Amino acid sequence: MKILETGILIIGGGPAGSTMALYLSRLGFDITVIEKKTFPRETLCGEFLSKEVADVLKDLNLFSDFILLNPNRINSFRAIDYSGTELRSDLSFEAYAMKRSVFDTFLLEKVKLRNVNVIQPAEVISTEKINSDFISEIKDNSEELITIKSKLVIAAYGKQNILDKKLHRGFIDKKSNLNGIKFHMPVSLLNENFFDEIRIYTNEGLYCGMNVVSDTEITICFLENRKDSKISAREKLITVIESNRYFHKVFSANALDYIRSANIYGTGNIYFGKRNLIENDIIMIGDAAQVISPLAGDGIGMAMESGRLLYETIYKNKLDESNREKIYFEYRNKFKRVFKNRLITARMIQILIMNKILCKIGFRIVSRYPVLLSYMIKLSRSLN
Numbered sequence: 553m554k555i556l557e558t559g560i561l562i563i564g565g566g567p568a569g570s571t572m573a574l575y576l577s578r579l580g581f582d583i584t585v586i587e588k589k590t591f592p593r594e595t596l597c598g599e600f601l602s603k604e605v606a607d608v609l610k611d612l613n614l615f616s617d618f619i620l621l622n623p624n625r626i627n628s629f630r631a632i633d634y635s636g637t638e639l640r641s642d643l644s645f646e647a648y649a650m651k652r653s654v655f656d657t658f659l660l661e662k663v664k665l666r667n668v669n670v671i672q673p674a675e676v677i678s679t680e681k682i683n684s685d686f687i688s689e690i691k692d693n694s695e696e697l698i699t700i701k702s703k704l705v706i707a708a709y710g711k712q713n714i715l716d717k718k719l720h721r722g723f724i725d726k727k728s729n730l731n732g733i734k735f736h737m738p739v740s741l742l743n744e745n746f747f748d749e750i751r752i753y754t755n756e757g758l759y760c761g762m763n764v765v766s767d768t769e770i771t772i773c774f775l776e777n778r779k780d781s782k783i784s785a786r787e788k789l790i791t792v793i794e795s796n797r798y799f800h801k802v803f804s805a806n807a808l809d810y811i812r813s814a815n816i817y818g819t820g821n822i823y824f825g826k827r828n829l830i831e832n833d834i835i836m837i838g839d840a841a842q843v844i845s846p847l848a849g850d851g852i853g854m855a856m857e858s859g860r861l862l863y864e865t866i867y868k869n870k871l872d873e874s875n876r877e878k879i880y881f882e883y884r885n886k887f888k889r890v891f892k893n894r895l896i897t898a899r900m901i902q903i904l905i906m907n908k909i910l911c912k913i914g915f916r917i918v919s920r921y922p923v924l925l926s927y928m929i930k931l932s933r934s935l936n
Contacts, residue, residue, distance in 0.1 A: 554698040558584040558669065559871075561688055561702040563676045563715070566595070567605075567852050568838025569708030570659035571859035574612050577666035579867060584700060585668055586690060588675040588709075591660055592653035595710070596732045596819045597851060598761045598773040599652055600626065600750060603645035604853035608860055614662060621658060623648035624747065624764050629929065631752040634908070636798045637915040641925045649750070649763040649771065651736070655852070674698070678718060679705050681833045684873040704871065705833075706862065707840045708855070711819055719831045723823045729779040730822045733789070735814040736769045741807040753799045754915075755792045756908040757781070760799070772811075775822070777906055786816065824902065829887055830880050837862055842891065845898030854891065861886045897928060 560576060562569045565587030573585050601623065609615040626647040631639045664670055671692065679688040686705045690698040707715065716724050739747075750763040760774035776785055783791070790808055793800050824843050829836050838855035865883045869875045904914045918924045 554696065555701070556584070556698060557701045558582050559702065560584070560704045560706065561586065561676075561679075561686065561700055562706045562708055563679075563713075564708035564710060564838070564840070565591075565660045565663070565670065565672060566656055566708065566710060566838070566855065567659060568840070568855035568859050569706075570656070570663050571608060571612075571856040572706055572708060572837060572862065573663045573668045574614075574659070574666060575860060575863035576866065577663075577668055581871075583668045584702070585660075585663060585670045585672075586674050586676050587660070587670065587672040590673050591657045593656070594651070594653050594734070594815075594817050595656075596734050596773070596817050597652045597771075598734070598763070599649050599655075599765050599771045600761075600763060600850045600852070601648040601650060601655070602850045602853040603647060604857050605850075606646045606648070608853075608856040611860070612662075614659075617662075618658065621650065621654060622766075623650040624766065626750050626763060627748040629750050629752075630746075631754065631915075632798050633754045633911055633915045634756070634796050634798070635912060635915075637912075637919050639915060639918050639922075639925050641922070641929060643929070644926075647750075649765045651765045651769070651771070671698070675714070676709075677714060679715065679832075679834065681705075686833075704835070707831075707834050707836045708838050708859070709840050711822060711839045711843050713840070715834075719834070721827065721831060723825060723827060726823055726825070728821050728823050729777055730775055730824070731778045731785055731818065731820045732773070732775050732822050733785045733816050733818045734771060734773040735811070735816045736765070737772055737807065737810055737814065738768060739764060739770050740768075741804045741810055742770065742802060743804050744802050751802075753796070753802075754905055754911055755796055755799070757906060758788065758792055759905050760789065760792075762802075775906075778820075785818065786811065824899070829884050833876070835862060835880070835883065841887065842895065844891075844895065845902045854894070857890060858887065861890060901928065 559582035562585045565585050573583050609618050628642050674690050674692040677689050686702045688700045747764045753760045757777040764770045827842050829841050837858040844854050869879050904910045
């Protein structure tokens with residue numbers, strides 16, 4: 553068994569973990585990142601990169617390198633309900649779209665250039681605070697166990713992880729019945745061209761987001777309520793496309809055959825409710841802290857912003873045992889201030905959009921008063 557020591561252990565090398573490592577490397581900490589997947593890899597995500605993502609990349613002096621990856625610029629938003637009512641708004645902020653496999657690899661490679669120790673693929677199977685230190689058990693790709701001693705553990709592992717159960721987090725036994733699915737499809741299978749627009753299509757118990765992520769591919773990401781569903785998520789989407797004429801007209805004749813065999817990435821029982829930011833002295837960021845609805849704000853932006861918020865807190869306070877509670881307190885307050893409106897907006901929109909009657913009423917009201925759409929979009933943005 554290997555025994556390693558590090559100043560800060562970060563669990564997860566996605567946008568939250570990589571952002572955290574990039575910021576903390578400025579302070580000269582000895583940092584280790586544990587990532588259980590081999591990159592490049594795909595994961596459930598609408599692959600929308602908001603103003604907040606651009607702001608963090610600029611702050612990290614990575615924006616020019618990001619632009620060299622040729623992300624697709626998104627300029628407008630359009631939502632269409634099952635009756636054909638459309639809501640449209642130009643985005644008043646900078647936004648892009650890019651495949652997660654490309655974006656996450658880009659960030660983690662930048663982390664490696666900052667002399668951060670990255671162990672990948674490997675998984676943290678347990679972590680415990682003993683006196684003023686954390687002792688974490690890691691299993692690498694060869695099944696070898698590694699013990700890592702650190703002064704701080706930051707969890708940036710995403711929506712679900714083995715540690716959630718071991719930490720007895722309050723949401724693990726809650727059944728949401730919400731299932732998320734993502735896949736990529738050639739833009740050549742579309743009947744409509746909306747390269748600079750993010751689209752949302754709604755149906756009872758399901759909504760689907762679409763945005764182009766490269767010259768040749770579009771991301772299709774949908775959330776469904778599985779409570780009364782008797783068919784697979786893939787077949788449910790196909791059924792909705794076939795029965796909803798406004799959704800159906802987007803796709804060419806060969807698109808449904810492609811969807812039936814496409815590689816999909818999914819997560820079941822997604823819990824969008826409140827999560828504790830501190831668990832057994834482990835600090836949570838990104839989806840580990842709070843999973844945000846795809847319809848308000850964006851998960852990647854929230855992940856990166858929460859990393860920046862925690863960095864600002866650590867930068868302000870000396871990282872030692874006497875300051876630990878102060879760091880926790882200030883991080884909680886910053887998180888609440890920046891994300892409160894976004895999370896409330898997310899819950900409201902999701903309840904509305906997943907209910908057929910409420911969705912119909914909501915779309916009609918907003919279509920009559922378009923300023924409401926701009927206001928809701930504004931509420932979904934960061935106040936930081």
